[in-house]
Amino acid sequence: MILASAGNILVWIVWVGAGFACLASGVAVVSFRNPFYSALALIGNLGSLAVLYLLLSAEFVAAAQVLVYAGAVMVMFLFVIAYVGPRTETPWAGGPNWQSIAAVLAAGSIFLEIIVAVALNAGGRLSHTDHVNATFGTPGWIGRLFLTDHLLAFEITSIVLLIAAVGGVILGSHTKRAA
C-alpha cells in the first residue's frame, strides 16, 4: 500500500512536470518572434508529450513520436528555416488590431467548446479507467494490430506518404518558366 501510494505520487510529479513543460513550450512556439526559437520550443513540446504518452502506457507511440517528429520532421523544419534565412514578421501598419483580437477570441472559444463538449458527453465516466494488460502499447502488440485489424489503414498510410514525397519533389524541383 505504501509502495503503491509512493508510485502514485511519483507518477503525479512526472505528470505535473511534463504537462507544465508541454503547455509552456506550446505557448512559446506561438509567441516567439524568431521561427528558429519556435522550432526549438516545439522540440521540447514533442519531448514532453512523449513523456505523457509513456504515462498513458503507449510506449511505441512515444518512441515513434521522438524518432519521427523530434528526429526527422524537426530537422527538416530547422533546415528550411536556415535556408529561408532570418526574417522577422513585418509589423502591423497601425490602426486597430481587430484581426488579432478576433484570433484570440476564436481560439479561446475553440478551447472552451472542446472542454464543454467533452465534459457534457463524458463528464462522470472519465474518472474510472480499465485495467490494461502488460502488452498494451508494446511494439509487438501495435504491429500485430496494424497487420491484422487495421491493415487497410496501414496500406493507405503508405500511399499517403508516397504521394506527399512525390509532391515535395515536384514543389522543390526547378522548373523553367515558359517565357
Place this chain on the structure above:
Amino acid sequence: MQGPGIAWYLGISAFLFGTGALGVLLRRNPIIVLLSLEIMLNGGNLALIAFARHAGNGAGQIFALAVMAVAASEVCVGLGLVVAINRRRLALDVDKLSELRG
C-alpha cells in the same frame, strides 16, 4: 491506473489544440503556421491516446500513428511550398500570399 485520470490529459490536449489554433490564426509567417499546426495535431493525438488508454483498446493508438504519418506528409508539402515561395523571392507572409498567383 496510477497518477492523474484521463480528464487531466484531455485538459492538456484541449489547451494544446487551442494554443495551436491561436498560432494558426494569429501568426503570419507560414513556417510558424506549420509549427502551430503540429501543435494542434499533437493535441489531437494526446486525446486519442488518452481515450485508447481509457477504453483499453488499441484503435486509438493506431489512429495516432496514422495522424503522425499525415502530419509528416503535411510538413513535407508545406515546407516544399515555403521553399518554392522563397525561391520566387515572394514575401513569407500569409496575408500577402492569399492570391495564389506567382
